[in-house]
Structure formats: C-alpha cells, structure tokens
Amino acid sequence: MTHTDVLKAAGLTEADLTGGTLAVHSPIDGAEVARVNETDAADMMAIIAKAQEAFRAWRQVPAPRRGELVRLLGEELRKSKEELGAVVTLEAGKIVSEGLGEVQEMIDICDFAVGLSRQLYGLTIASERAGHRMMETWHPLGPCGVITAFNFPVAVWSWNTALALVCGNPVIWKPSEKTPLTAIATMKVMQRALDRFGSEAPVGLVQLVIGGVEIGEALVSSKDVPIISATGSTRMGSVVGPKVMARWGRPILELGGNNAMIVAPSADLDMAVRAIVFSAVGTAGQRCTSLRRVIAHNSIREELAAKLAKAYSSLPIGDPRDGKTLVGPLVDHAARDKMLAALEKARSEGATVHGGKTVSSGVPQGGAYVEPAIAEMPTQSEIVRTETFAPILYLLGYDTLDEAIALQNDVPQGLSSCIFTLNMREAETFLSHAGSDCGIANVNIGPSGAEIGGAFGGEKETGGGRESGSDAWRGYMRRQTNTINYSDRLPLAQGVKFDF
Ligand code: NAD
Numbered sequence: 001m002t003h004t005d006v007l008k009a010a011g012l013t014e015a016d017l018t019g020g021t022l023a024v025h026s027p028i029d030g031a032e033v034a035r036v037n038e039t040d041a042a043d044m045m046a047i048i049a050k051a052q053e054a055f056r057a058w059r060q061v062p063a064p065r066r067g068e069l070v071r072l073l074g075e076e077l078r079k080s081k082e083e084l085g086a087v088v089t090l091e092a093g094k095i096v097s098e099g100l101g102e103v104q105e106m107i108d109i110c111d112f113a114v115g116l117s118r119q120l121y122g123l124t125i126a127s128e129r130a131g132h133r134m135m136e137t138w139h140p141l142g143p144c145g146v147i148t149a150f151n152f153p154v155a156v157w158s159w160n161t162a163l164a165l166v167c168g169n170p171v172i173w174k175p176s177e178k179t180p181l182t183a184i185a186t187m188k189v190m191q192r193a194l195d196r197f198g199s200e201a202p203v204g205l206v207q208l209v210i211g212g213v214e215i216g217e218a219l220v221s222s223k224d225v226p227i228i229s230a231t232g233s234t235r236m237g238s239v240v241g242p243k244v245m246a247r248w249g250r251p252i253l254e255l256g257g258n259n260a261m262i263v264a265p266s267a268d269l270d271m272a273v274r275a276i277v278f279s280a281v282g283t284a285g286q287r288c289t290s291l292r293r294v295i296a297h298n299s300i301r302e303e304l305a306a307k308l309a310k311a312y313s314s315l316p317i318g319d320p321r322d323g324k325t326l327v328g329p330l331v332d333h334a335a336r337d338k339m340l341a342a343l344e345k346a347r348s349e350g351a352t353v354h355g356g357k358t359v360s361s362g363v364p365q366g367g368a369y370v371e372p373a374i375a376e377m378p379t380q381s382e383i384v385r386t387e388t389f390a391p392i393l394y395l396l397g398y399d400t401l402d403e404a405i406a407l408q409n410d411v412p413q414g415l416s417s418c419i420f421t422l423n424m425r426e427a428e429t430f431l432s433h434a435g436s437d438c439g440i441a442n443v444n445i446g447p448s449g450a451e452i453g454g455a456f457g458g459e460k461e462t463g464g465g466r467e468s469g470s471d472a473w474r475g476y477m478r479r480q481t482n483t484i485n486y487s488d489r490l491p492l493a494q495g496v497k498f499d500f
Contacts, residue, residue, distance in 0.1 A: 003033045006090050010083040010185040017181075022210065024181055027093030027329040028320060030366030036180045039209040044218035047172060050204035051143035052224050054170040057202035059140040066166050067117025069201055072193040073162070074110030077103060080189050084154065087185045091178075092153050093329045093367070095320040098283055106158035108452045109468060113162035116473055120167065131487020138477040140168025141250070144227040145219035147240070150331055151286045151389075152231070153179035154186050156254070159452070159467045160229045160476075161190075161206065167476040169227065172207045172219060176232075178331060180210045216240075223247050227476060230254070231288075234387070234413065234461040241463065252475050253463025254456070256387040257415030259438075259447040260293040260408045262430065264401070264421035265300055271444065272420040273307045276393070279446035281315060281327050281372040285391030286335075288462075289416040289440070289448035293384060295404045298397040305395060308374055312355055315372065318363045329367035330390060336368035339390035342383055343373055346394070349381040356392065385411045401426055409437045415458030416440040416447035439466070 001009075003026055007017060012034075020037035039047070058066070077084070081103045088099035122136035144164040148156045153175060161171045175183035187208045194201050209215050219225050220243050228244045229252040230237060237255040244251040261279070263272050279291035296304045320328030330336050336358065343356045356373030363369040372391035377384055384394045398404040408417055417438040419430040427443045429435055439458035440450060450456050455470035457463070466472040492498060 001086075003031060003090055006086045007033065007181060007185075010080070010087045011188040012181065012185060016184050022177060022180060024091065024178075025332070026090050027331050028090065028367050029364040030333075033090065034181055036184070036210060038211040039215050041211070041214050041218060044209070044215065044222075047207055047209060048143065048219070048222050048224045051170040051172050051207060054202040054204040055140070055142050055168075058170060058205055059168040061168075061200055063117045063120055063166055063168065065200065066168060067114045069193060069197045070110050070117065070162050070165055071114045072196050073190060074107050074114070076189045076192045077107050077110065081107070084182070084185055084189065087182050088153060089320050091181050092150060093320055093331060094283060095325050095328050096323060102152065102155045105155040105452060109158050109162045112452055112469055113166045116163070117166040120473065120477070122479075127483065128493065129485075129491045131485060131489065133484045133486065135482050135484075137480045137482060138474070139480060141476060141478045142169060142226040143224065144169045144171050144229060144476060145225040146171055146173045147216050147219065147228065147230040147232065148173070148175050149232040149288075150176035150178040151283065151288070153182040156231045156467075157183070157186065159456070160252075163467070163473050164227070164476050165205075167473055169476055170205045170207075172209060172225065174209050174211070174216050174219060177210075177212045183208055183210070220244055221247065223249070226250060227252065229465070229467065234463075237461075237463045250475070251463075252465035252467060254288070254465050254467060255461060255463040256413055257288045257290070257458060257462055258292050258385065258387050258411040258413040259289055259416040260295055261291055261417075261447065262398070262401075262404045262408060262419040262421075263294060263296040263300065263304055264419060264423060264426050265297045266422040266426075267300070267420035268422065268444070269300065269304060269307060272304070273311055275418075275420070275446035276308060277311050277315070279448040280393040281312075281391045282448065284328055284330055284370070285372065286331065286389055287448050289450065290391075291393060291447050292387065293380075293394045293396060293408075295396045295398050295407050297404075298399055301395070301397045305374070305376065308393075308395075309354055312372060312374060317359050317369055317371065327372060327391070329363075329369050331368075333368045335390060336370055338388060339370060339373075339392060342386070342388040342390070342392055343375065345383040346375045346377065346381075346392075349383055350378040351375040351394075380407055380410060387413060401429060405430065405435055412461040413458065414438045414460035415462040416442070416450075418442035418445060418447050420444055
C-alpha cells in the first residue's frame with residue numbers, strides 16, 4: 001500500500017491532506033505525505049468559547065450516559081483498529097504490532113472509562129457534630145486542553161479524553177506538529193461515535209486544533225481551559241507548568257523519563273535480557289518509558305553485557321511495515337543527529353560504545369535508521385543523566401543494593417524503574433519508601449509497556465501528573481466537601497462558642 005492508500009483507508013480526504021501550511025513527513029522514508037491546514041491562532045478564543053458552551057450542556061448529562069459515548073468510541077475504535085494503526089506506523093514510524101498496540105490501548109481505556117462512569121465515588125465522612133453528615137462530591141471541572149507528543153500520537157489523547165468525557169469535561173486536543181494525521185484520523189472515529197450518540201452530545205465537545213507552540217500557548221494561557229494535560233519533554237513542561245499555575249489552572253504534566261533496571265546477582269538473566277531488549281530498543285527507544293540505564297551487579301555485569309551484545313547483533317532493523325522488523329526508524333534526521341552527538345559525548349566521558357551507527361542499506365532511503373547502541377559507562381556521568389530520545393542503553397555496575405538504588409534515583413527524571421531479582425528482600429526494598437523514587441516501579445518486568453489499569457506518570461522532572469487508570473480521574477474533576485446539618489442546633493466545629 002502507498003502512503004496515500006493508508007491515509008485514504010483511514011478516512012482522510014484530499015481536503016485533509018492538501019492545501020495547508022504544515023508539511024507532514026513519514027519517518028519511514030522521509031517523504032512528504034501531506035500539507036495540513038493549521039488552526040488560525042486568531043480562532044482560538046472562539047474554539048475555547050465553544051468548549052465552554054459545550055461544558056454547560058455536557059455536565060448536565062448523567063455520568064453513565066456520558067460513559068455511553070465513550071463505549072461507542074471504543075466500538076468505533078475496534079472497527080478502525082487496522083486502519084488507524086497503519087497511520088500510526090506511517091506517521092510515527094512504529095512497527096506494525098506497536099501501531100496496533102497503541103490503538104488497543106485506546107480501546108482498553110475506553111472500556112475502563114465506561115465502568116468508571118458509574119463509579120465517580122465520593123466518601124462519606126464521620127462528623128464530630130451531632131445531627132450532621134459529611135460527604136464528598138465530585139463535579140466536572142471544565143474544558144480540558146490535551147497537548148500530546150509525537151511518540152504516542154493517539155493513545156495519550158485517549159487516556160485523557162476517555163476520562164475527561166465521563167468526568168463531564170469537553171476536550172480540545174493539540175497534537176504534536178509531527179503527527180497531525182493520526183489526530184485527524186482519530187477525530188473521524190470520534191465523529192462516528194458522536195453521530196451514533198446523537199444530540200445529547202453538544203457541538204464542540206471534542207475539538208482538534210493543529211499547529212505549533214503558538215496554538216498550544218493559547219490553551220495554556222486561557223483561564224477558560226481549567227485543565228491542561230501536557231505530554232512531552234521536560235523542557236516543554238518547564239514552560240507550560242508554571243504558566244498554567246500562574247493563572248490558577250490545573251496542569252497534568254507527563255514529561256521525560258530516564259528509566260533504569262537494576263539487575264541483581266540472583267536475577268533470571270535470560271528473562272532480564274528479553275525485558276531489556278524490548279524496553280530499550282522497542283519503538284526505537286522513543287518511549288517515555290524506554291529503558292535507558294541498566295545497573296548490573298558487578299558479579300554478573302560481564303555475562304549480561306555479552307548476552308546483550310549477542311541479542312543486539314540479531315535485531316532486524318528496517319521498514320516498520322515489514323512484519324519481521326523490530327527496530328523501525330527514528331522520527332527524523334534531527335533525532336538521529338542528537339543520538340550520534342550523545343554517543344560522542346558518552347565516549348568523551350569514558351564510554352565503550354557498541355553499535356549506534358547509521359544504517360543505510362536494507363532500509364527505505366530517506367528515513368533515519370540506526371543500530372541501537374549500548375554504552376558501557378565508568379560512572380553515571382552527565383550524558384547518562386540526560387534523556388536522549390533514541391535507542392541508547394547505558395550500562396553501569398554496582399556492588400551493594402543501596403548503591404544501585406542511589407544510582408537509579410540520581411537522575412532528574414522519575415518516571416519508570418524496575419529490578420530483576422529473585423531475592424524477596426531486594427525486591428521489597430526496591431518498592432519501599434527507601435527504594436525507587438519513580439512513579440512506576442516494577443519487579444521482574446521491564447519499565448515500559450504499562451497497562452491502562454494503573455495510574456501512569458512520574459515524579460521530579462517527569463512532572464508529577466497521573467493519567468489513565470486507578471483514581472487518575474480525580475485530576476479531571478473538582479472535589480467538594482459537603483456538611484449537612486439535619487439537627488435543630490448550630491454547633492460549631494472544634495467546640496468553638498459564639499453565643500450572642
Ligand atoms: P515536545 O516537548 O517537543 O512536544 C510535545 C508537545 O508540546 C507538542 O505538541 C508541542 O507542540 C507542544 N509544545 C511545545 N512547547 C510548547 C509550549 N511552550 N506551549 C504549549 N505547547 C508546547 O516533545 P516530543 O518530542 O513531541 O515528545 C518526546 C518527549 O515527550 C520525550 O521527552 C518523552 O519522554 C516525552 N513523553 C512523555 C510521556 C509521559 O507520559 N511521561 C509520554 C510520551 C512522551
């Protein structure tokens with residue numbers, strides 16, 4: 001299938017693909033596949049006003065009814081899985097199973113949110129005053145601006161949108177300027193769900209805006225967009241977070257990671273190798289949860305390095321549309337330049353680097369293909385503490401678990417982490433208050449590929465936001481504490497007397 005066939009199969013029309021100012025390139029071969037229309041910054045106020053109007057209607061719809069819209073979205077996604085997955089492959093360069101996996105994640109969060117729509121529970125709280133009852137209620141908060149990164153071009157939107165919709169909030173989505181086509185294709189699926197749902201869903205409930213920083217800024221700085229869920233680099237978050245806070249909005253920040261695996265002496269090394277390879281080279285190292293550091297006990301470090309070198313030597317690198325490929329392209333040539341520069345810096349900091357060369361034969365011309373790299377490091381130097389969005393795996397050694405945990409935590413980011421060990425004391429220490437400082441900590445499983453049932457997000461420069469499962473929905477609602485007096489007296493709390 002040609003690029004155009006893939007896009008047309010996902011419902012994109014000539015009008016969607018031509019005549020605009022935003023050039024879209026496929027990482028597969030660098031080809032320009034579309035010129036997309038960008039949202040005019042001057043229209044942003046009207047778009048936000050439309051979302052506010054939609055909010056006033058949508059919050060009146062009972063939450064389980066709102067869940068019905070998300071159920072229909074899940075159904076439509078099931079029908080469109082192949083076509084949408086193919087656009088993810090075309091536009092983000094993910095291998096076929098990862099493109100499909102991303103759409104599956106959208107379906108999973110829809111299922112989760114449908115159940116959630118009947119479970120937006122508040123507490124009942126014991127009152128210290130006779131004849132009083134206390135409780136908590138949760139109310140919709142208002143339009144939710146969703147700013148997404150190129151590497152999860154559709155799943156992150158769905159994590160936010162499925163929850164925001166059942167919570168009673170409209171959504172305005174600004175996708176990465178590198179991946180507007182997956183966003184347009186997703187909106188077509190959303191529109192089919194809205195059409196089936198009918199007029200109870202107000203106009204402007206889910207809107208798409210396309211463009212760069214200026215369009216994102218319009219959402220970030222508007223008081224009428226109370227929630228900003230922003231996914232991307234820590235650099236972006238460091239700009240967006242304070243701006244949202246300065247106008248008393250609520251930021252949900254999902255930023256960069258620098259995820260590690262501790263491999264203990266008792267670890268099942270073969271399992272560890274499989275987990276390392278998937279987490280470090282899957283999505284060509286372009287996941288926020290990609291494994292970037294292995295901290296191996298010095299007694300097994302060499303053996304592990306040898307096993308990894310063997311596994312890396314057999315990795316099929318190439319066209320992500322080919323079912324045999326495991327490592328597709330980087331998003332663009334700039335990403336490859338950054339990878340090569342990071343490896344140079346690692347060398348200057350004492351690294352022995354394996355792999356990491358540009359691949360130009362047996363791959364589509366025009367794409368940025370690379371060999372995944374392993375860099376054996378003498379210390380956790382500056383480059384190791386930096387997130388380079390590419391398949392570079394730094395290998396470090398340790399002698400004591402305390403030392404390993406200190407290394408794991410001694411980076412600015414705090415997204416995902418894991419330990420491979422068969423020693424229960426080590427595993428539990430790693431998960432304890434004295435262990436990993438990350439939002440995600442796993443035992444005998446890699447740091448990437450989270451399920452939607454858990455809350456997703458991380459600490460420190462990762463931003464502190466939580467999305468997806470568990471009680472992440474609370475981030476999309478406002479909590480109200482209610483005290484009801486059904487007595488004929490007016491006692492004050494804390495025994496305060498105020499008689500007059
Ligand atoms: P990026 O920061 O370049 O862009 C992300 C989004 O932010 C884009 O839509 C961009 O237009 C927008 N943006 C940038 N500056 C902005 C501003 N000042 N105001 C408003 N919007 C602005 O990130 P990227 O290169 O697309 O994605 C890769 C990064 O995202 C990596 O650091 C990765 O770890 C991170 N990421 C994090 C998660 C997570 O859940 N923690 C998930 C995916 C990606």
